[in-house]
Amino acid sequence: VPDPPRLKLPAYDEKDLERSVHIEWEPVEGAYSYHLVVTIDEDMFLYQADLENIEEAFFDIDDLIFTYPYWWKVRALGPAGYSEGSPVWIFWVPAGV
Numbered sequence: 001v002p003d004p005p006r007l008k009l010p011a012y013d014e015k016d017l018e019r020s021v022h023i024e025w026e027p028v029e030g031a032y033s034y035h036l037v038v039t040i041d042e043d044m045f046l047y048q049a050d051l052e053n054i055e056e057a058f059f060d061i062d063d064l065i066f067t068y069p070y071w072w073k074v075r076a077l078g079p080a081g082y083s084e085g086s087p088v089w090i091f092w093v094p095a096g097v
Helices: none
Strands: 007-009 021-025 032-038 047-054 058-061 069-078 089-092
Touching: 007 069, 021 032, 021 069, 047 058
Parallel strands: none
Antiparallel strands: 007 021, 021 058, 032 047, 032 069, 069 089
């Protein structure tokens, strides 16, 4: 089982992001793909995105809702299954003008 990914972007608790956000983590050695979850609740139940089979260590997510905080995490898939999930990070999309 691979190690959990280390998150890079957006930085933890980063504010004033646009509605399109570049999400990035460090590649995990031996990972076949990644599973990214982005939610609008801290308990990680209200999904904005739940994406498996991401082959690169990044993903661009579009059409986020203004005024919402977003929580995100990622895990890696290797030959023996999924890693533990990364820590959960938060970022903020401000209110529209």
